[in-house]
Amino acid sequence: MDMFTREILDELAVPVGGKPEPVLAKEIRLGFEQAVAGNKTRPILEFFARLTELSRERGIGPQDLGLTKDELEKLAAKHEEIDEHGVTLGGRLGQARPIVQTANDRVAEYIAKKDQEAPSGIQLWERVLENQARIMAALGMSKTDWPSYEGQLRHRIDDVATLAKCIELPAGAIAEVTRVTKNYRMRLTPYYASLIMPGEVNDPVLLQSVPTAEMVDNQGVELPPVASDHSPARLVDQFYPRVLTIKATNMCAMYCTHCLRIAHIGKHDQVYGKEAYSEALEYIRGNDLIRDVLITGGDAFALPNKHLAWLLAELDSIDHVKVKRLGTRIPVTAPMRVDEELLDILEASDERGPVRVVTQINTAQEITPTSATAFRKISRRVTAVMNQAVLLRGINDNRIKMWKLCETIQEAHVRPYYVFNCSYRNPQYAHMRVPLSVGQDIIESMYGNISGDAIPRYIATAGGKVPLHRSNVVKVENGMITLKKPWSGEEAVYPDADSKLYGHDEDFAFMRHAG
């Protein structure tokens, strides 16, 4: 018998002298008999949990209930015999269950608030459908316009008068948006506009898509895009030896109010000629270090299917290009774009070498049954679907919103990949930025509390992507590492690899026998 079980039995062995009512004594005796007769651990655990509770809370001990020490010991031993891994009653009841309870307490606030504070578009679907009906009527869209990408683009909202027909805006806000859109592009698909919840002053979808006065009023000087000194060839941006991006278009179905590529997006949609792509492809063909090519924009899915198929086939014809990434927000802003033809193109390229679709979802609200279906379909045809969120004030800048985002997208077949700090290069976005300490707290708080593969990496874009995670290594001394657990702050001492062994390759494994 282990010491944890001994502790439980010793506690129960102290005579307490309570007076149980006969019906209670009967109930306990029945519980005992069932636990003895059965072949399950759970009735044994529950029986002992009940005994402990009665002794602590009502001063009724096993003796008072007519149970002998011997009976209890035999039953405790039975637990260990039944369990495949020989787990003892004390280990399970006295140790493991309280540990699970402590872990549960860490997520209690999240569980209580997540659906109120950060509802997903799936949870809001009834209201989204009401918005949809209102917007369709306001824009004169037909039932066939709505589910078609062309219909969505034809009815796109790109001026404030149209926007005001679709969503209720205070007069002051209309004047403000009018002023800002003289300088900055606004565009929403009717679908994306239907995700804006009426009555929410700073709705997170509204904040992402409708520019506010800060964009022109913020002080500061815009730094030229990093790309201007990192563009070794037409349409190409390159920071790294083996990865580069092709800015394949400047178009997006929706323009984000925090767009990192604002300079590239410009004021007008542009269609690039074949010679621009040919120069980018020639550069890649001539540089055999490049193995990973990101097709970005703008939005890669803004390219027509034919065009995308051609570009992927060109890349697949280059031997040293092993993997391709497509950067797109369209499954979030206009999921009807994801048609069978597009899926076939993605799959055909994935057959030739891994394709990863990299999207941007910033709130759980952006995951609706429609976008979740689009992501599920894409995930069936490509190697991975990953998310790069941007940490934005009022949108996803607390634990509850970010945890909910990460869990919701994971359930929608999308893997959290990066969380970016909002760009410092554009004063337009200064009001949307979130301090490092807040970002670190949000990301670190996920460790140990949600699935490891729902935890993104926290990144600053500073001429390349630089991790912003907190270090959990407190110190290293005499080969011992002191670690801090992100979820409890508790320290753990963890031995490093033995330096007397590592590095001495002359006696490593089969080397001892080498001639």
Ligand SMILES: *Cc1c(COP(=O)(O)O)cnc(C)c1O
């Ligand atoms: C983001 C980006 C990459 C890709 O970075 P990963 O860390 O590999 O995701 C590569 N090149 C440029 C220019 C980029 O902006």
Ligand code: SF4
């Ligand atoms: S989808 Fe990307 S490129 Fe397009 S506006 Fe948003 S952040 Fe900018």
